Amino acid sequence: MSDFAGLRALVTGGASGIGRATAGLLAARGAHVAVLDLDPSAVRQPLLALRADVTDDASVRTAVQEAAGALGGLDILVNNAGIGAQGTVEDNDDAEWRHVFDVNVLGMVRTARAALPYLRRSDHAAIVNTCSVAATAGLPQRALYSATKGAVYSLTLAMAADHVREGIRVNCVNPGTADTPWIGRLLDAAPDPAAERAALEARQPTGRLVSAAEVAGAIAYLAGPLSGATTGTALAVDGGMQGLRLRPAADR
Incomplete structure (x- = not known):
């Protein structure tokens, strides 16, 4: 497919997981892609690797400007950089709450703010934010993470309303539990990794984790001209x- 031929894309958190899969897919479908990451050392050509810390406004503005200069503009922003958090509302201190919101929510604000002047010049402008099922479903031991993703969901709707008349589309993807490095680290730290993985798989009706490639496919759809x-x-x-409420397997 070459539906992204000639388009310029910027993917944050693009050195691993969903971001890496997305950057690779967009490039394979014809886009010129820049990756912003705290550690872009694993990024290879044809992707353009740029270091940026989404908690630092100056860092973000410099990297976005460099990406737009190297690519000749921007058509697509994929706001994917984010971190996880575990625990109930009691388990994370104020510093952790501020840090996760700084990355997961304000990181998207900073990147979008820096990219908007370039997106306004595009005929195919699109922003896709990586949200989560945690924004719309109550998950145990995810109070802080869910709060940030609820904010991302609301932010997406507000941005879509603000920028639709400028020709900039704004959408988000809500992955379930995805087979990413963060989930890998969570499983490794569990007392029984196999049992924890089985539990995460069982709460999804398909009986398996979502792949990074499947999320990337959804992001590409939302970002694309079609x-x-x-x-x-x-x-x-x-x-x-x-959305699904299955009966136990024995009751089929």
Whole structure:
């Protein structure tokens, strides 16, 4: 496919996981892609690797400007950089709450703010934010993380309303539990990694974790010219976790 031929894309958190899969897919489909990451050392050509800390406004502005200069502009922003957090509302101190919000929410604000002047010059401008099923479903031991993703969901809708008349579409993807490095680290730290993985798989109706490639495919759809009538939408990529209510297997 070459539906992204000639388009310029910027992917934050693009050195691993969902971001890496997305950057690679967009490039394979014809886009010129820059990756912003705290550690872009694993990024290879044809991707353009740029270091940026999304908690530092000056760092973000410099990297976005460099990306736009190297690519000749920007058409697509994929706001994917984010971190996880575990625990109930009691388990994380104020510093942790501020840090996770700084990365997961304000990181998107900083990047979008820096990219908007370039997106306004594009005929195919699109922003896709990586949200989560945690924004719309109550998950145990994810109070802080869920709060940030709820903010991302609301931010997406507000941005879509603000920028639709400028020709900039804004959408988000809501993955279920995805097979990413962060989930890998969570499993490694569990007392029984196999049992923890089985539990995470069982809560998704498909019975398995979502792959990074599947989330990347959804991001590409929302970012691409063929979805030109789609804005203010949250696309679930969660194995049916949000919408399906299956009976136990024995009751089929």
